[in-house]
Amino acid sequence: MTRRFALVVALVVLAGFTLAGFAQAAPPKDPIGVVTIKKGQPIHIAYWMVVAGPDASLGTDTKRGVEIAIQDKGGKLLGHPIKLSGQDEGCNAEGGQAAATKIASDPTVVAAIGSNCSSAARPGAPILWKAGIPTVSPSNTAPYLTDPKRGPEYDGYLRTAHNDKVQGAVAAQFAIKKLGVKTAATIHDGSVYAEQLQAVFAEEFKKLGGTITSQEAVAPTDTDMRPVLTKIATQKPQFIYYPIFIAAAGHITRQVKEVAGLEKTYLMSADGSFSPDFYKAAGEAAVGMFHSSPDFSAFAAGYKGFLEKHQKKYGEKPIAPFHAHGYDAALMVFHAIEKAAVKEGDTLYIPRKALRDALYATQGLKGLTGTLTCDSYGDCADPRIAVYQQTPENIKKLVNPESPFWKPY
Amino acid sequence: MARLTRRKLTPTDIVMWTIGAILIALILWGSIATLARGAYSLDHWIDFTIFGLAQGSIYALIAMGYTMVYGVLRMINFAHSEVFMSGPYTAYYVAAYFYRSGLLEAHPVLSMTMVFLVSMAVSTLIAYLLEMIAYRPLRSAPRLVPLITAIGASFFLQYVFRGLYGSGFQAYPVIRALEGPMYIGPVRILKFQLLVIFAAALLMIALYQFTQRTRLGRALRSVSEDKEAAALMGVDVDRMISMTFMIGGAAAGAAGVLYAIMFKQVHFFMGFIPGLKAFTAAVLGGIGNIPGAMLGGIFLGLVESIGPSLFLDGLGITAPYQLKDAIAFTMLVLVLIFRPTGILGERLAVKKA
Numbered sequence: 044m045t046r047r048f049a050l051v052v053a054l055v056v057l058a059g060f061t062l063a064g065f066a067q068a069a070p071p072k073d074p075i076g077v078v079t080i081k082k083g084q085p086i087h088i089a090y091w092m093v094v095a096g097p098d099a100s101l102g103t104d105t106k107r108g109v110e111i112a113i114q115d116k117g118g119k120l121l122g123h124p125i126k127l128s129g130q131d132e133g134c135n136a137e138g139g140q141a142a143a144t145k146i147a148s149d150p151t152v153v154a155a156i157g158s159n160c161s162s163a164a165r166p167g168a169p170i171l172w173k174a175g176i177p178t179v180s181p182s183n184t185a186p187y188l189t190d191p192k193r194g195p196e197y198d199g200y201l202r203t204a205h206n207d208k209v210q211g212a213v214a215a216q217f218a219i220k221k222l223g224v225k226t227a228a229t230i231h232d233g234s235v236y237a238e239q240l241q242a243v244f245a246e247e248f249k250k251l252g253g254t255i256t257s258q259e260a261v262a263p264t265d266t267d268m269r270p271v272l273t274k275i276a277t278q279k280p281q282f283i284y285y286p287i288f289i290a291a292a293g294h295i296t297r298q299v300k301e302v303a304g305l306e307k308t309y310l311m312s313a314d315g316s317f318s319p320d321f322y323k324a325a326g327e328a329a330v331g332m333f334h335s336s337p338d339f340s341a342f343a344a345g346y347k348g349f350l351e352k353h354q355k356k357y358g359e360k361p362i363a364p365f366h367a368h369g370y371d372a373a374l375m376v377f378h379a380i381e382k383a384a385v386k387e388g389d390t391l392y393i394p395r396k397a398l399r400d401a402l403y404a405t406q407g408l409k410g411l412t413g414t415l416t417c418d419s420y421g422d423c424a425d426p427r428i429a430v431y432q433q434t435p436e437n438i439k440k441l442v443n444p445e446s447p448f449w450k451p452y
Numbered sequence: 453m454a455r456l457t458r459r460k461l462t463p464t465d466i467v468m469w470t471i472g473a474i475l476i477a478l479i480l481w482g483s484i485a486t487l488a489r490g491a492y493s494l495d496h497w498i499d500f501t502i503f504g505l506a507q508g509s510i511y512a513l514i515a516m517g518y519t520m521v522y523g524v525l526r527m528i529n530f531a532h533s534e535v536f537m538s539g540p541y542t543a544y545y546v547a548a549y550f551y552r553s554g555l556l557e558a559h560p561v562l563s564m565t566m567v568f569l570v571s572m573a574v575s576t577l578i579a580y581l582l583e584m585i586a587y588r589p590l591r592s593a594p595r596l597v598p599l600i601t602a603i604g605a606s607f608f609l610q611y612v613f614r615g616l617y618g619s620g621f622q623a624y625p626v627i628r629a630l631e632g633p634m635y636i637g638p639v640r641i642l643k644f645q646l647l648v649i650f651a652a653a654l655l656m657i658a659l660y661q662f663t664q665r666t667r668l669g670r671a672l673r674s675v676s677e678d679k680e681a682a683a684l685m686g687v688d689v690d691r692m693i694s695m696t697f698m699i700g701g702a703a704a705g706a707a708g709v710l711y712a713i714m715f716k717q718v719h720f721f722m723g724f725i726p727g728l729k730a731f732t733a734a735v736l737g738g739i740g741n742i743p744g745a746m747l748g749g750i751f752l753g754l755v756e757s758i759g760p761s762l763f764l765d766g767l768g769i770t771a772p773y774q775l776k777d778a779i780a781f782t783m784l785v786l787v788l789i790f791r792p793t794g795i796l797g798e799r800l801a802v803k804k805a
Contacts (some may be wrong), residue, residue, distance in 0.1 A: 095619055097719060193584055233774055264725050266715045267501045270757045271773035274765075277491055289719070297716055301633075303499070324621045324717055393485035440593065 054354065071385045073394030075175040078153050082389035085126035088376060089149070090179075091142040091157035091167065093134040097290045099154060100320045100362045101134070102159045105181040107361070108369025109156055111352050112377070120377055121384055121391055128133050128152075132163040134288065135234075135263075139163025145262065147174035153393050154178070154402075155378045156369070160183030161236040161290075164200070171318075172199030175395035177402055179375055179423075180204060181368035184314070185235045189420040199399050201417055203371040203410070205234070205337065205426030211243025211286075213428040213451050214311060214335050218282050219251045222309055227282040228256045228275045232263045232291050240286040245275065256280040263291050268298045276304035286313035286335075293324025300328060309333070317431070318363045319441040329433045336364045338429035338447055346411050358440060368424075371410035375423065378408060427452070472789040475782060478767070485766025492761065498639055500758045506645040506714060508650030508753020513707035514730030514743035515737070516659060517700025519578070523740040524696045525678040527595065530602040531582055532704060533727020535608035537720065539575030539705030540712045541613055543567045544622050547712075551625035560629045564709075572705035578609065579701025596732055614720040621719045624712040648710045655706055656746050659699065663742060672696060676740070691710050729756075732784050738797025747795055 071077060080086060090109060092102030106129065113125050128149075130142035139158050146152055149168050155171055155178035164183045171178050177199035180188075184207040187193060188200060218224050226246055231237035241364045244435075245255045256278035259271050272295070275283065283305070285295055292312050310332040312321075314326050317334040339346070346367060353361055379401035385392045407421060408415040413425025429447035437444045475703045486492075514536050523527045550556040550563040586605045630644040663669035666790025674682040675692040683689050709724065712718055729752060759779040763774035787795060 096721070097619075097621060099619055108784070232769075258771060260774035262774060262777065264718075265773075265776070266711075267503060267757070268508050270500055271774075272761065273496055273499050273503070274492075274761055274773065277493075277496060290719075293621070293623075293717060294715060302638060303633075320484070320620055323623050326623050326716065333519065 071392050071394050072395075075395040075399075077395065078151065078393040080123055080391040080393065083123075085124040086120050086153055086380065086391070086393075087126045087128065087149070087151040088177075088373075089146045089148050089152045089155045089157075090127060090129040091132045091139070091146060091155060091163070092129065093132050093138070093159045093163070094129065095131050096133060097320075098134045098160070098288055098381070100289075100318045101182060101315070101365065102131070103398065104318075104363035104366045105156075105159060105185070105363055105369030105372075107353065107357060108366035109372075109373040110374035111349060111356065111366075114352070114356070114368045116377060120380060121386065124389055131161065132158045132167065134163060136166050139165070139167035143167035143170035147171055147176060149246070151392050152176055153380065154398065156181065156372045156376065156447045158183060159365070160234065161188060161239075162234045164188055165235055168200040169196035171449045172196060175400040177395075179372040179402065181372045182314075182365040183230050183236075185239045187235060187239060189418075189422045191420060192383050193420070197421075200401055201375070201405075201421035201423055202413065202416060203368045203375065204365060205424045205428060206422050208243055209426045210313060210335050211238060211240045212247040214284060214286075214313065215244050215247035215251060215253070216451055217333070217335070217430045217449055218254065218284070218309070218311070219253055222282065223254065224281040224309060226256050226278070226280045227284055228259065228280040230259045230271070230275075230283065230285040230295065231259060231286065232287040234263065234287070236315060237285075239289045241284060243288070244284050261287075261291055261295075263288060266294055268295045269302055272299055272302040272305060277303050279304055280308065282309045282311065284311050284426055286315060288315050289318060289321045289324055292316040293321060296325040296332060297328045307361045311335070311430075314364045315400065317443060319443070320362070322409075322438045322441050327435070327438060329438055330435050332433050333448065334369060334433070335428055336431055336443075337368070338427040338450060339364075339367075340446060341413070341427040341429070342367060343409065343411055343413060349411055364443070367411040371408075371412050371415060372411050375408060375415060377403060378405065422448050426443040455678040461649075461679055468789045472786055477761050481655070482763040482766040487766070489766065490764065495640070496761075497758070500761060501754065502641055502645055502649075504754035504757030505750065506753070507757060508733075508750035510707050510711050510714070510749075511658075511726065511730045511733045511753050512746045512749025513652050513655060513703050513710070514726055515734040515749045516656070516703045516742065517697075518731050518734040519739055519742060519745040519750065520696050520700050522734070523742075524672070524693055524782045525587070525591075525598075527587070527598045528602065528731065529582075529587075529697075529700075530599070530727075530731075531609060532579075532700065532730075533588070533723035534606050534613070534729060534732075535579045535582065535723075536577050536700050536704040536708050536711075537718075537723030538578045538609065538613060538708075539571035539573075539701075540624075541617060541622070541722070542574040542719045543571035543705075543709060544712070544718050545622060546570045547625055548622075556625060556627060560627050564627065568709050569708060571709045572702045575705030575708065576698045576701040579697040579704070580694060582609075583697040588690070588693075610720055610723075617720065618718065621717050624716045624718060626716065627713070630713065643712050648714055649708060651706070655703060659703065660742055660746075662699075663679050666696070707804050729780065732780065736784055736787055736794055738794030741794070741796050744794055746794035751795070752780055752783070756780050759783075782804030 094102040132138045132142040159182045161183045170190045180202040182204045186208050186325040229241035231241045314336040317336045383401040405417045417423040431444045432448040432451040517532045547567045556563045633640050671687045733748035733752045734745045737744030760772035
């Protein structure tokens with residue numbers, strides 16, 4: 044027995060342990076955590092969207108996009124079935140917080156898709172990311188969410204929807220260049236979405252040489268808009284921009300013509316109310332008004348096939364503008380899971396941090412809305428925003444207008 | 453209570469009075485500044501007043517239900533906002549049917565009368581059932597119990613109607629005869645606003661006369677004064693309480709159609725905010741007091757409509773209409789500081805309070 048022999052034995056034993064360790068396949072290490080999916084267990088993806096209440100059409104629409112994406116995958120990813128569960132985010136901060144908390148408490152959730160409303164994403168996304176769940180939103184458009192100053196708690200947040208820096212600017216360019224108006228008033232409802240969108244609009248409008256007569260606000264639950272419209276009418280703007288949601292936008296649209304001095308004012312809203320539900324709420328008063336929305340005619344070739352599948356599966360045309368973004372969000376998530384997941388035998392390991400990084404690394408992904416490439420703050424859209432005008436026919440039939448009225452490109 | 457001897461001033465009083473004085477000073481300052489700037493013409497102020505009157509008379513009609521139930525049972529019927537929603541939401545289907553069949557265009561008066569009757573009948577029925585099922589079994593329970601029940605009943609009704617009619621909006625058909633403005637002298641008023649103000653005023657006068665002049669009304673008032681004594685005098689207390697709920701329900705049903713004519717949208721959650729406002733109006737006017745509820749409702753409607761422009765514009769606050777509700781509730785605080793029983797509130801007898 045020499046010291047050398049002892050050393051050799053020790054080395055052999057050590058090597059044996061190491062090999063044994065490799066043979067047992069330790070799950071991949073990840074600073075946040077790893078989701079283990081055993082054979083036959085599903086990959087759990089959660090959506091948090093507004094699927095009930097007055098804005099339900101927005102969420103139902105994006106949810107259907109996700110469902111069709113799953114269907115296109117054959118319901119399976121890397122040999123595991125895809126499970127989709129959901130929470131209603133209510134289109135407000137409280138709802139977003141509740142929905143995110145519920146999803147975060149479920150350790151099987153790999154990734155989330157949502158929210159619909161920026162107000163819900165603001166408190167919700169940090170809650171999900173705290174639990175290591177990245178989320179891809181199909182319809183949040185508020186600039187704040189992907190702003191460089193947003194803070195590390197939003198590190199797990201991405202979106203396939205356009206940033207409203209684009210949408211607000213398009214609306215302002217349309218007003219000045221196409222309609223030739225000089226004065227405009229804006230109305231927001233205190234939501235993150237509307238507040239920021241009208242701010243971008245106002246800034247661009249002023250930059251292009253227009254005058255903002257007033258920037259008003261209402262509450263989303265308000266019904267009597269005549270006083271605030273009368274206040275706006277004192278300065279006789281030629282254009283009113285109210286990028287708010289269906290209920291309040293419907294009331295404004297109906298009441299604006301009843302206010303002396305605003306009978307001939309141009310009206311414009313944004314994608315938050317670009318929906319058949321809004322035509323129901325506003326009725327014939329909506330004829331002639333404008334909406335900015337993603338340009339469906341600029342979507343990729345696959346969009347036609349999507350519409351056919353949609354018609355077959357749900358028996359109707361899409362009911363809001365963000366179904367294709369929902370599809371693309373799901374596509375991004377699947378793609379990132381395929382990249383980040385580690386397969387050991389029959390077991391699938393999904394490291395959470397690696398998944399988030401894979402999502403952020405999305406580049407040149409061909410989606411329905413265009414080619415998705417994420418920047419370092421999670422803006423992944425290929426934004427093409429157009430302006431639509433409501434005609435008597437489409438209001439009567441309760442469908443969105445088919446082709447854009449004006450395009451900036 | 454020694455009514456004539458002066459109460460000693462407590463520190464709470466001083467704090468409250470100071471808050472009140474500051475609020476009044478702010479309001480006055482804001483108003484003077486706004487008027488001095490002269491951004492609004494007389495026409496605008498008249499418009500604001502008319503909007504406020506129309507909105508206020510709807511609040512007043514709903515507030516009637518709160519105040520009458522409180523007068524009789526000393527409880528706040530928080531499910532009243534759902535009584536308000538149930539009528540016009542159901543009547544929507546009648547109105548939509550008339551619209552499709554062309555009857556609404558051909559005979560607007562007849563068909564709108566039908567819509568009103570359906571709405572009032574449904575709201576009355578819901579109010580009656582509410583009292584029978586949710587409140588009557590709890591009449592001798594502590595006061596907190598019916599209050600919680602009321603909130604539960606409110607949610608229950610909301611979601612029953614959501615289940616029945618769906619969660620989306622329904623747009624009330626537009627009645628051509630009521631569209632567009634008309635002129636009374638130099639004053640421009642929208643036709644349906646005139647209808648809303650008139651109909652609400654008519655209903656309120658009828659209701660007031662009913663409680664003051666008829667035998668049934670006298671029985672109602674006697675129950676609200678003293679249930680035991682009324683029972684001893686041969687008044688059927690249970691029946692009177694049912695009656696109170698039903699009258700409140702009918703008023704809410706009528707208010708609901710007026711609301712639908714004015715805003716042209718119904719959905720299952722529509723009762724919540726108007727209900728809250730009407731409750732505020734009832735407290736503002738002095739809860740338990742019928743003319744008080746009318747006054748409170750109209751006052752609240754006017755403040756909401758005129759307040760943001762008049763008080764806040766002059767203070768340089770941007771987007772003042774976002775603070776409409778804040779103004780309404782500040783008014784409530786102000787009134788309660790200086791008149792804890794509300795504008796027309798009666799001094800509650802020790803027994804009642």
